[in-house]
Amino acid sequence: MTYSPKPPKPPLFSVRNLRLSFPDHAHKPLFGAAPRIEVLKGLDLDIPEGRITGIVGESGSGKSTFGRVLVRLLEPDAGEVLFDGQDISTMDENALRPLRRNLQMIFQDPMSSLNPRHKVWRIIAQPMKRYKCGGTRKDAENALEKVGLPADFADRYPHELSGGQRQRVGIARAIALQPRFILADEIVSGLDVSSQAQVLSLLQNLAREMGLTIAFISHDLSVIRHLCDEVIVLNHGEIVDCGPVEEVFSNPQSDITKSLLSAIPRPEIDESWFD
Numbered sequence: 322m323t324y325s326p327k328p329p330k331p332p333l334f335s336v337r338n339l340r341l342s343f344p345d346h347a348h349k350p351l352f353g354a355a356p357r358i359e360v361l362k363g364l365d366l367d368i369p370e371g372r373i374t375g376i377v378g379e380s381g382s383g384k385s386t387f388g389r390v391l392v393r394l395l396e397p398d399a400g401e402v403l404f405d406g407q408d409i410s411t412m413d414e415n416a417l418r419p420l421r422r423n424l425q426m427i428f429q430d431p432m433s434s435l436n437p438r439h440k441v442w443r444i445i446a447q448p449m450k451r452y453k454c455g456g457t458r459k460d461a462e463n464a465l466e467k468v469g470l471p472a473d474f475a476d477r478y479p480h481e482l483s484g485g486q487r488q489r490v491g492i493a494r495a496i497a498l499q500p501r502f503i504l505a506d507e508i509v510s511g512l513d514v515s516s517q518a519q520v521l522s523l524l525q526n527l528a529r530e531m532g533l534t535i536a537f538i539s540h541d542l543s544v545i546r547h548l549c550d551e552v553i554v555l556n557h558g559e560i561v562d563c564g565p566v567e568e569v570f571s572n573p574q575s576d577i578t579k580s581l582l583s584a585i586p587r588p589e590i591d592e593s594w595f596d
Contacts (some may be wrong), residue, residue: 556577
């Protein structure tokens with residue numbers, strides 16, 4: 322019998338010639354429209370399904386803007402963003418609504434993204450009701466259990482939680498919808514080292530168990546090395562390096578990547594942090 326390897330999965334996202342600009346109000350003339358600043362400059366890339374892809378770059382590189390285009394919080398000026406083969410780049414909100422469940426985001430500051438007037442279980446349950454995939458208190462408790470929080474946290478308010486616990490609630494809200502893709506934007510930057518490690522380990526385990534595709538935005542290359550399978554390095558809205566993490570980090574092709582690797586401290590990660 323001849324062994325035939327399975328063909329690789331098609332990418333979940335295929336991005337082609339992606340461009341986005343913003344008006345520069347600081348230089349707006351007295352009459353007429355403000356000039357525009359191009360933030361994303363013709364990006365071409367694929368994001369493989371079932372993998373964690375890191376997006377890195379200096380401040381102003383366009384990484385967060387790019388992430389928001391992927392989940393269609395921003396509409397690009399030009400180009401294609403194919404999600405599972407479907408171009409979502411110019412869809413209106415009515416057309417996007419059925420896809421929103423599969424395009425979830427975990428925010429950098431969980432306190433600002435969690436309704437302070439609602440108990441934790443309602444914060445998790447409301448999106449589930451909206452997308453008709455449950456929404457009971459028990460469903461919320463099950464989601465909390467998946468992120469390592471006990472059921473009695475369901476009755477707490479966000480201000481009663483630590484930063485790491487709030488971030489776990491944000492993760493629970495996202496995974497409760499069983500999405501295909503999650504954008505995680507600097508989600509551990511405000512946490513202490515121990516909490517960072519715990520949240521990263523949780524995210525890694527959930528990605529494996531649920532078959533999630535994750536785009537992980539970070540400025541910390543040691544985190545990217547530990548967590549991600551692939552990496553995209555942006556500089557002024559252009560891709561300067563991309564590929565498997567170890568390949569890019571061991572043999573960077575651009576001076577920007579070399580500079581990032583040499584300039585940013587990369588402490589050795591103690592594996593016991595992730596137990």
